[in-house]
Amino acid sequence: xxxxxxxxxxxxxxxxxxxxxxxFMFVALGETLTEKSGRINLGLEGNLVLGAMVAYAVSYHxxxxxxxxxxxxxxxxxxxxxxxxxxxxxxxxxxxVGIAMMSFGTGIAFFFGKPYIQPSAPRLESLPLGNWSESxxxxxxxxxxxxxxxxxxxxxxxxxxxxNSRWGLIVRMTGDSEPAARAxxxxxxxVRIAAxxxxxxLAGVGGAFLSLSYPGSWNEGLSSGQGLMAVALxxxxxxxxxxxxxxxxxxxxxxxxxxxxxxVGISQGYYFFNAAPYILTLFIMIASARSSSSARExxxxxxxxx
Amino acid sequence: xxxxxxxxxxxxxxxGGRQMTAVTTDTPVRxxxxxxxxxxxxxxxxxxxALVVSALIFSIFLIFLGKSPVDYFQLLWKGGFGTxxxxxxxxxxxxxxxxxxxxxxxxxxxxxxxxxxxxxxVLGGFSAAAIAIPxxxxxxxxxxxxxxxxxxxxxxxxxWIAIVGWLRHARGVNETISSLLMTYIAIAIMNFFVExxxxxxxxxxxxxxxxxGKDYMVGYIPGTDIHWGLVAGIVxxxxxxxxxxxxxxxxxxxxxxxxxxxxxxxGLPVGRLMVACTxxxxxxxxxxxxxxxxxxxxxANASLVAGYGFTGILISFLARHNxxxxxxxxxxxxxxxxxxxxIQRRMDMPDATALVxxxxxxxxxxxxxxxxxxxAIFQQKAGAERT
Numbered sequence: 001x002x003x004x005x006x007x008x009x010x011x012x013x014x015x016x017x018x019x020x021x022x023x024f025m026f027v028a029l030g031e032t033l034t035e036k037s038g039r040i041n042l043g044l045e046g047n048l049v050l051g052a053m054v055a056y057a058v059s060y061h062x063x064x065x066x067x068x069x070x071x072x073x074x075x076x077x078x079x080x081x082x083x084x085x086x087x088x089x090x091x092x093x094x095x096x097v098g099i100a101m102m103s104f105g106t107g108i109a110f111f112f113g114k115p116y117i118q119p120s121a122p123r124l125e126s127l128p129l130g131n132w133s134e135s136x137x138x139x140x141x142x143x144x145x146x147x148x149x150x151x152x153x154x155x156x157x158x159x160x161x162x163x164n165s166r167w168g169l170i171v172r173m174t175g176d177s178e179p180a181a182r183a184x185x186x187x188x189x190x191v192r193i194a195a196x197x198x199x200x201x202l203a204g205v206g207g208a209f210l211s212l213s214y215p216g217s218w219n220e221g222l223s224s225g226q227g228l229m230a231v232a233l234x235x236x237x238x239x240x241x242x243x244x245x246x247x248x249x250x251x252x253x254x255x256x257x258x259x260x261x262x263x264v265g266i267s268q269g270y271y272f273f274n275a276a277p278y279i280l281t282l283f284i285m286i287a288s289a290r291s292s293s294s295a296r297e298x299x300x301x302x303x304x305x306x
Numbered sequence: 307x308x309x310x311x312x313x314x315x316x317x318x319x320x321x322g323g324r325q326m327t328a329v330t331t332d333t334p335v336r337x338x339x340x341x342x343x344x345x346x347x348x349x350x351x352x353x354x355x356a357l358v359v360s361a362l363i364f365s366i367f368l369i370f371l372g373k374s375p376v377d378y379f380q381l382l383w384k385g386g387f388g389t390x391x392x393x394x395x396x397x398x399x400x401x402x403x404x405x406x407x408x409x410x411x412x413x414x415x416x417x418x419x420x421x422x423x424x425x426x427x428v429l430g431g432f433s434a435a436a437i438a439i440p441x442x443x444x445x446x447x448x449x450x451x452x453x454x455x456x457x458x459x460x461x462x463x464x465x466w467i468a469i470v471g472w473l474r475h476a477r478g479v480n481e482t483i484s485s486l487l488m489t490y491i492a493i494a495i496m497n498f499f500v501e502x503x504x505x506x507x508x509x510x511x512x513x514x515x516x517x518x519g520k521d522y523m524v525g526y527i528p529g530t531d532i533h534w535g536l537v538a539g540i541v542x543x544x545x546x547x548x549x550x551x552x553x554x555x556x557x558x559x560x561x562x563x564x565x566x567x568x569x570x571x572x573g574l575p576v577g578r579l580m581v582a583c584t585x586x587x588x589x590x591x592x593x594x595x596x597x598x599x600x601x602x603x604x605x606a607n608a609s610l611v612a613g614y615g616f617t618g619i620l621i622s623f624l625a626r627h628n629x630x631x632x633x634x635x636x637x638x639x640x641x642x643x644x645x646x647x648x649i650q651r652r653m654d655m656p657d658a659t660a661l662v663x664x665x666x667x668x669x670x671x672x673x674x675x676x677x678x679x680x681x682a683i684f685q686q687k688a689g690a691e692r693t
Contacts (some may be wrong), residue, residue: 009445042482042486082669086669086672086673087677089673090676091675091676091678092672092673092675092676093419093672093675095419095421096419096481096623096672097669097672097673098673099421099616099619099620099668100620100665100669101669102616103616103620103664103665103668104662104665104666104668104669105665106661106665106667107658107661107662107663107664107665108662108665110656110661111656111658111659111661111662113658114656114658124526148662168594179453220658225490228486231483231486232483232486232487235483252415270573271494271495271497271498271501271502272494272498274494274497275491275494275495276491278487278488278490278491278494279487279491281487282479282484282487282488282491284478285479285480285484285487286477287481289477289478290481
């Protein structure tokens with residue numbers, strides 16, 4: 001009996017983690033790329049919300065959700081490059097600009113998104129990977145959206161490229177030492193603008209998941225701060241794209257504990273589980289703030305670790 | 307630079323004022339009236355210029371949508387200041403914005419980018435509502451209960467944000483990220499109690515704490531519909547302006563904000579200054595939470611999470627982190643919010659229009675930070691009194 005309840009909780013947490021983690025994964029990967037270049041973009045919440053709105057609108061007008069996903073990415077590029085260019089001006093605080101981009105992005109998303117709250121747009125079909133199973137809850141848990149796998153592929157490619165490619169070297173060098181980058185003939189600001197724009201693209205795609213898959217419609221309360229938490233996720237993942245997958249699944253699972261417990265009749269006291277990832281990230285920051293291993297992992301030019 | 311010529315650094319320079327001058331160099335910068343005026347003119351001209359540019363960009367945005375910018379700004383004026391009702395509406399909305407602006411400005415003066423006012427507001431409001439439960443059921447007199455609630459909100463908010471300053475000093479934890487994380491933790495703590503132990507069984511659809519009751523609510527300023535939070539905001543802004551510009555504490559804090567390493571070398575208690583400034587900030591935000599509960603909602607629930615903390619950041623930047631300047635800027639943002647309904651009805655535009663305007667102002671304003679020191683007219687004549 002107890003085993004049955006535990007299995008139910010675990011399966012619905014697994015399903016919830018996979019469902020909820022995709023936007024976390026995309027914003028974390030986008031933020032990782034930006035931070036690897038030595039800049040922090042706190043405004044990915046704006047990219048996420050604008051991406052969600054654009055994806056829904058484009059999917060509604062074209063009838064093809066994948067065009068919506070691409071459009072959401074380019075909405076993210078728009079905000080990301082704006083952040084990148086503004087932060088390249090002398091004496092502009094990248095953290096404050098990030099907060100500004102968050103309010104600007106959500107503002108235009110809410111403004112242009114009003115007509116799309118009612119109509120229903122074609123959504124991304126998920127892949128029924130659990131059809132072999134008898135258990136309906138397992139089937140439901142394994143009904144996985146293709147963007148989840150896209151995110152994993154992006155993480156693996158980014159991890160490989162950062163470590164092994166010429167582009168990866170340039171990004172890492174710009175992030176670790178601006179003088180070294182200049183000495184190599186690299187323009188740090190150009191690299192950072194490009195990295196912020198590319199990171200913005202990924203965050204926009206993460207937003208597309210919110211409106212086109214889960215929860216799967218456009219409204220103003222769609223995002224529950226996933227974009228803001230990107231910074232925490234990246235610290236949690238120690239600037240490693242592969243660990244971003246784990247961090248996203250963990251943050252997703254923590255959010256899924258509530259509904260999972262509810263499905264077996266426990267409806268109280270799980271709010272601390274929702275806060276668990278934030279508490280954990282805070283403790284990681286406290287524990288690693290002055291350790292030498294974290295100094296190796298964090299990009300040297302990052303304003304938050306200086 | 308004179309090294310060692312300064313009086314021996316006392317362990318607690320805050321106890322006496324004179325040592326502070328040791329921060330300056332051999333040839334002290336004499337702030338003449340002209341220099342002060344130029345610096346002041348720069349600090350006014352650039353934000354005002356940024357506002358004008360934002361208005362222009364927003365006007366172009368409106369023209370593209372086929373709306374009249376003239377109509378918009380006229381309605382903004384009318385909805386914000388046109389009638390005595392709208393003025394009161396504006397001032398009412400300005401109250402929490404003043405307090406949240408102060409919550410960003412004070413840490414900013416000591417060089418901390420602390421963005422957790424939202425969390426302190428939520429926790430402060432919640433703890434005021436929580437402590438009200440025994441006070442109200444115990445029949446404690448109103449004159450006693452109200453200050454207890456307000457102090458409790460300020461203490462909890464202050465302690466919460468003081469953790470941020472302490473972590474920064476003791477462990478080198480970045481204050482921006484830790485305050486952001488703590489905002490989410492604060493909201494979770496409120497949800498935990500509001501939907502659990504302290505939930506009023508009567509609040510079916512929107513879990514809330516027990517209503518504090520009409521008698522224990524903060525009243526209105528006589529003759530108006532504005533609650534006393536506005537007065538609290540104005541008084542605190544003036545008090546904090548005096549604290550930051552006229553006392554050794556404020557001077558030490560601003561020295562630390564200018565160069566923390568130099569402040570440490572002078573023997574200033576940087577850690578304690580940081581904790582004190584973040585505690586003040588948290589107390590301001592907590593007080594905003596108290597007024598949200600005791601003057602508006604009458605109970606603590608999810609309505610406390612209204613984004614005032616984040617708008618406060620924008621307001622503080624526009625005011626150049628100057629407590630007094632926060633007052634007019636907060637009133638301006640109160641007017642943008644207050645006129646939203648009128649603009650929505652008259653011009654058939656969504657309520658998010660105000661958000662777009664705020665976003666544009668915020669982006670242009672931060673971009674304008676790069677202009678400081680770029681205009682010759684605001685600088686001293688070359689070589690005059692610079693060291």
